[in-house]
Amino acid sequence: MRAYLDIETAYNGVMSVLGIYRQDRGIIQLVGGGISDIALYDALEHVTTIVTFNGSSFDLPVIKRQLHADLRAEFAHRDLLHECRRRGLRGGLKGVEEKLGIARASAGLSGRDAPRLWDRYEQYADHAALQTLLDYNRDDVVNLALLEAILDANGPLLANPARTVKLW
Structure with missing residues (x-):
């Protein structure tokens, strides 16, 4: 059983969201004070x-x-960043997604937006900001599963990204 995991942090480095996607349970998001061992x-x-x-x-x-x-x-751990780099895919998760045609509902947001959104939620009880942060984290964890499937299905093909025309 696999779990796709991603965290978001506040400006002070403390976790604001811990997101997990499991194919058997769906998306689990621990938020703020609800983040515990x-x-x-x-x-x-x-x-x-x-x-x-x-x-x-x-x-x-x-x-x-x-x-x-x-x-x-x-747990066993698979870090897709290192696999992407070995296959010639550079950049952060959003950049790799873009190169591979993986869409996200939260397009236009980056990891730099996460602390700002959390700050707006904490300081002003801005529930829209919290929902945007949760949507962003959801896209991160769900897209990890998509990225892993693409990497597994196209292994050697990705070694030469110039040859990669269609990945599915």
């Missing part, structure tokens, strides 16, 4: 592999620091 482990019940994009350098260390949960020690 117990809720995280409940969301990861029966999971064997966690899939991230740059999770080795960002998501998993932040989770370990803030929740004292060492997910790398407890």
Whole structure:
């Protein structure tokens, strides 16, 4: 069982949203004070592999620091960032998605918007900002599953992106 995981953080580096997509449960989003080790482990019940994009350098260390949960020690981990780079796909998740034709409802937003949206929610109870942040995080975790499927289906083809015309 796989879980696709992505976090968003506030300006101070504290997690504001921890999103998980599981094909058997759908999207699970822990928000603000609802982010805890117990809720995280409940969301990861029966999971064997966690899939991230740059999770080795960002998501998993932040989770370990803030929740004292060492997910790398407890689960297999697949970081799609490194697989994309080995196949000639550069840039962040949004850039890779664009190159591969993966759409997102939250187009136009980037990771730099996440702290701003969280700040608007916390300071002004702006529920529209929170919903936008949750939609953005949802796109991140769902698109990780799509990206993984494309990488698995097109392995060697992506080694030469100039040859890649159609990926599905």
